[in-house]
Amino acid sequence: MRVMIAEDEVDLARTLRKALTEEGYAVDWAPNGSEALAKALGVPYDAILLDLMLPEISGLDVLTAVRQRGVRSPVLILTARDAVDDKVHGLNAGADDYLTKPFVLTELLARVRALIRRASPEPVAELAAGPLLLDTNLRLVRRGTEVIELTAREYAILELLARRKGTVVTRSAIYDHVYDEHEDTLSNVIDVFVAALRRKVGPDVIRTRRGHGYLIDG
Amino acid sequence: MADSLRARLLVWFAAIVMLVIAMVGAAVCWMTWRSRLSAIDAELARRGESIARAVRPGPEGRVDVELPADVIAYFQRPDLPAYYAVWRADGSIVDRSDPDIAPGGPPRRGAATRASNREVVIHSGGLTVLAGRDVSDVWQELWSLAATVMTVALVGIAAALAVAWSLAGRALSPVKRINETARRMAEGDLTARIAIDGTETELGQVANALNQAFDRQRDSIERQRQFTADASHQLRTPVATMMAELDWALMRERGGDDYREALATCKRAGARMQSLVEGLLTLARAESGELRLQCLETRLDRVVEDAVEMLRPLAMQRGVRLHAALSPQTVLGDSDRLHDLAANLIFNAIAYNRPQGTVSIVVQREHERVVLRIRDSGIGIAPIDLPKIFDRFYRADAARTREPAGAGLGLALAKWIVTAHGGSIECTSEPGRSTEVVVSLPVTNQAAAAAGDGRRSARLAAPPIAPSASTASVNPSVQNDVRPSAASSE
Numbered sequence: 001m002r003v004m005i006a007e008d009e010v011d012l013a014r015t016l017r018k019a020l021t022e023e024g025y026a027v028d029w030a031p032n033g034s035e036a037l038a039k040a041l042g043v044p045y046d047a048i049l050l051d052l053m054l055p056e057i058s059g060l061d062v063l064t065a066v067r068q069r070g071v072r073s074p075v076l077i078l079t080a081r082d083a084v085d086d087k088v089h090g091l092n093a094g095a096d097d098y099l100t101k102p103f104v105l106t107e108l109l110a111r112v113r114a115l116i117r118r119a120s121p122e123p124v125a126e127l128a129a130g131p132l133l134l135d136t137n138l139r140l141v142r143r144g145t146e147v148i149e150l151t152a153r154e155y156a157i158l159e160l161l162a163r164r165k166g167t168v169v170t171r172s173a174i175y176d177h178v179y180d181e182h183e184d185t186l187s188n189v190i191d192v193f194v195a196a197l198r199r200k201v202g203p204d205v206i207r208t209r210r211g212h213g214y215l216i217d218g
Numbered sequence: 219m220a221d222s223l224r225a226r227l228l229v230w231f232a233a234i235v236m237l238v239i240a241m242v243g244a245a246v247c248w249m250t251w252r253s254r255l256s257a258i259d260a261e262l263a264r265r266g267e268s269i270a271r272a273v274r275p276g277p278e279g280r281v282d283v284e285l286p287a288d289v290i291a292y293f294q295r296p297d298l299p300a301y302y303a304v305w306r307a308d309g310s311i312v313d314r315s316d317p318d319i320a321p322g323g324p325p326r327r328g329a330a331t332r333a334s335n336r337e338v339v340i341h342s343g344g345l346t347v348l349a350g351r352d353v354s355d356v357w358q359e360l361w362s363l364a365a366t367v368m369t370v371a372l373v374g375i376a377a378a379l380a381v382a383w384s385l386a387g388r389a390l391s392p393v394k395r396i397n398e399t400a401r402r403m404a405e406g407d408l409t410a411r412i413a414i415d416g417t418e419t420e421l422g423q424v425a426n427a428l429n430q431a432f433d434r435q436r437d438s439i440e441r442q443r444q445f446t447a448d449a450s451h452q453l454r455t456p457v458a459t460m461m462a463e464l465d466w467a468l469m470r471e472r473g474g475d476d477y478r479e480a481l482a483t484c485k486r487a488g489a490r491m492q493s494l495v496e497g498l499l500t501l502a503r504a505e506s507g508e509l510r511l512q513c514l515e516t517r518l519d520r521v522v523e524d525a526v527e528m529l530r531p532l533a534m535q536r537g538v539r540l541h542a543a544l545s546p547q548t549v550l551g552d553s554d555r556l557h558d559l560a561a562n563l564i565f566n567a568i569a570y571n572r573p574q575g576t577v578s579i580v581v582q583r584e585h586e587r588v589v590l591r592i593r594d595s596g597i598g599i600a601p602i603d604l605p606k607i608f609d610r611f612y613r614a615d616a617a618r619t620r621e622p623a624g625a626g627l628g629l630a631l632a633k634w635i636v637t638a639h640g641g642s643i644e645c646t647s648e649p650g651r652s653t654e655v656v657v658s659l660p661v662t663n664q665a666a667a668a669a670g671d672g673r674r675s676a677r678l679a680a681p682p683i684a685p686s687a688s689t690a691s692v693n694p695s696v697q698n699d700v701r702p703s704a705a706s707s708e
Contacts, residue, residue, distance in 0.1 A: 011483045012459040019466045053451070080454035081447065101458035105465030 001046040002026040006036035024152040026180040033057025045073040052079040067094035074115035120163040129162035166218025243367035262338035262349040270342035300351035392421040408436040448611035456487035497627035511552035519544035525560035542579040567594035590657040598649035608633040
């Protein structure tokens with residue numbers, strides 16, 4: 001799951017990035033409106049955290065622009081302004097949720113999870129993937145009663161495939177979802193992760209479509 | 219409504235109209251009465267003369283009274299009871315039309331009103347003659363005249379009141395509008411304005427003045443609202459940073475580096491809150507007049523030099539060269555505040571500069587003013603932002619990108635300090651090239667005069683300190699080239 005933080009407060013952005021990374025998200029940061037707009041148009045983010053008071057282009061204008069260009073990424077507005085008008089404008093411009101600063105970090109993380117869940121075809125906290133059951137809140141994978149230990153990246157790939165159950169997910173799509181803008185690794189790294197996943201969850205869950213990508217049967 | 223201006227105007231108007239009509243009516247009645255009485259008196263006197271002429275002394279002290287026919291007719295008219303009496307000079311009665319008339323002897327000469335009768339007493343040919351008549355017909359006539367006057371007056375007053383009521387209503391209708399508008403304004407509708415018909419009328423002028431007051435009120439409320447919103451936004455941002463960082467640190471067991479980083483972040487946020495709160499307090503005190511300047515003879519060049527020295531490490535860190543040309547100049551001022559002012563302006567010039575940029579700081583005398591010029595080679599300020607940079611919390615976008623820690627209070631404070639010293643501050647900028655801030659302060663003697671306005675507590679112990687002769691003549695300005703090591707190594 002790849003998330004963008006559009007926030008001009010360096011310290012706050014750093015904190016959010018740490019917290020979201022720990023949750024297994026790939027996190028990009030845009031310190032101003034124009035970067036936020038460019039990134040949102042270029043990457044299919046699973047969620048965007050958007051400050052309204054951004055330099056250069058205001059958060060509201062960024063939001064309006066990305067929605068006009070058909071970007072569907074869920075947007076959580078994050079702002080210190082708490083006037084009702086601000087909330088209404090933000091939601092009218094196409095935001096999906098609204099959180100006022102200061103906020104409780106766990107609430108923000110829960111809201112991001114909820115946004116991603118709502119945007120997926122199967123908006124539930126518990127995802128079934130063949131014989132596996134994914135608890136997306138606790139980030140736990142069970143096969144029967146057995147809990148399978150996964151690394152953050154492995155889990156992220158598994159959840160992405162489980163959310164898009166029944167469709168082939170290309171390697172580059174997986175790459176975009178689990179790596180942020182600063183990571184630049186070998187192109188076969190996804191195959192390495194999938195191989196590791198198969199060893200842990202069993203060979204019968206993830207199927208390979210040669211030349212296309214991977215899928216979990218729906 | 220009984221208390222309304224319109225009703226009161228009307229009551230006064232009615233009272234005055236009624237008083238005037240009553241006075242006119244009374245005058246008419248009085249003059250009518252007088253003219254009637256004088257006609258009656260003349261008539262009675264004429265009849266009395268006729269009676270006196272008709273009395274002829276007869277033999278043996280007897281008298282013959284032979285009244286002419288018209289006199290008899292007059293005194294016998296049934297509709298108008300008249301009477302007479304005649305006495306000799308010794309008071310003995312000669313004749314009377316009725317035994318009841320003046321039984322006490324002849325009254326004094328002249329005209330008099332007795333009960334409803336008018337009597338005239340004359341002396342003629344040794345006789346005293348009294349002629350009288352009933353005047354109740356005159357009274358009746360007067361009453362009916364008074365009644366007519368009253369009726370006409372009442373109708374007139376009613377008509378006048380009706381006209382006055384509608385006129386007053388029309389004249390006072392702006393008052394109603396003013397009242398309604400003021401009420402809406404008081405209820406919080408800040409856009410309420412009075413529709414003005416004619417600006418020349420007194421009420422039009424009142425409405426105009428009120429509209430202007432409403433405008434100022436709205437502006438001041440808007441500014442206050444904006445200030446509160448900005449202040450809460452500015453305070454919430456570091457609070458949000460601190461809370462999020464603490465949440466993150468406490469989420470699970472972490473290593474020492476993580477805790478150190480969390481504490482450092484919290485410290486930065488705390489420092490920002492502190493400077494924000496202090497800035498806000500200073501501005502609030504300044505605006506409420508609580509903050510007083512301690513004005514003394516102050517060497518502006520020394521104050522500025524201190525600020526330059528204080529900021530030299532920051533300039534070195536940013537690779538910015540400071541060039542100071544400070545000529546000895548004395549102003550009447552608060553050295554702490556002037557130091558804040560200089561430090562703030564120089565900090566901005568360093569912070570919004572480009573790497574390897576320069577800041578030139580000049581103190582000099584220009585046209586009877588002491589001028590501090592701070593010019594940087596930095597990012598500049600867009601023309602659209604220039605007029606607002608001295609507003610509280612105003613930060614140009616470019617500035618926010620460069621120095622995210624600033625709260626936007628520094629220049630507002632700078633402006634307050636300069637204004638409180640009786641000076642002016644101006645900023646000019648070429649975006650992308652340079653920005654120059656010019657502070658102009660009155661020279662000492664003018665500063666002393668300006669300090670007399672009571673806002674500042676000034677102590678003038680000595681005459682203005684002249685720069686020492688050697689400094690002034692040989693080396694008029696202290697050249698001070700602050701060159702950070704990073705820059706000099708290039």
